[in-house]
Ligand SMILES: O=C(O)CCC(=O)C(=O)O
């Protein structure tokens with residue numbers, strides 16, 4: 143039987159911030175996933191970004207390969223990544239393009255070929271970054287901290303914020319002895335991720351229960367919302383109060399485009415158990431770690447570089 147997960151939808155414009163924060167807390171403890179609505183990024187802009195993204199991925203491979211990923215920015219071709227290192231498949235059936243942080247973007251598609259690309263991405267990047275920052279003030283409230291916790295601690299002075307354009311082609315790449323997924327099972331590495339797609343299904347989460355077979359539940363697209371999920375660094379920061387949930391993208395025979403925005407602290411920021419998340423009976427489970435070192439290691443394990 144197909145299982146569809148009913149996740150809460152949080153209204154970012156609600157004046158009743160303490161009840162939204164409460165709802166967010168429950169969602170992060172139970173699922174590590176939720177939706178946000180009234181996030182301040184116009185639907186029209188999301189459509190434009192998806193459109194520009196599809197124009198880029200429709201270019202000939204040789205054109206895209208000129209922008210091959212360097213220093214974590216640029217193009218990654220089909221099957222070049224495997225998010226689940228234990229998977230024996232040849233790689234995930236997706237291609238992607240990493241953008242950000244904008245000030246050190248080292249390559250963009252040619253303006254002659256895609257004239258509106260850069261301005262569209264710039265505008266979306268700035269708006270989703272503000273949405274993410276506003277969301278983090280609710281996360282702070284949800285953790286019984288001052289709502290400006292992530293700013294006053296300096297975590298967001300120069301955030302490591304990366305927009306990833308994703309394209310899952312429609313073809314059936316698997317064979318009888320090999321299952322190919324769009325994105326194999328993984329949890330995100332960082333603080334929080336905001337995600338929006340062109341509405342084609344495929345995203346699933348697994349609320350793992352030990353000693354039981356894995357159960358995958360669909361997370362459907364809801365118009366006007368972003369899907370938000372907690373990453374491993376936030377799980378560590380909250381002493382595992384908030385969960386970073388396993389998820390994947392399965393192929394469903396239709397072309398899927400999505401935009402994932404990974405919002406993480408400054409490289410130099412030291413992530414250390416939040417005070418409201420530990421006490422004598424529940425001491426910190428992880429030593430402090432520099433955010434940049436943590437992310438670098440996780441990327442090394444995925445890409446080997
Ligand atoms: O494309 C999606 O819906 C999910 C992508 C994802 O989970 C990721 O890139 O981390």
Ligand SMILES: [Fe+2]
Nearest residue numbers: 328329330389
């Ligand atoms: Fe993910």
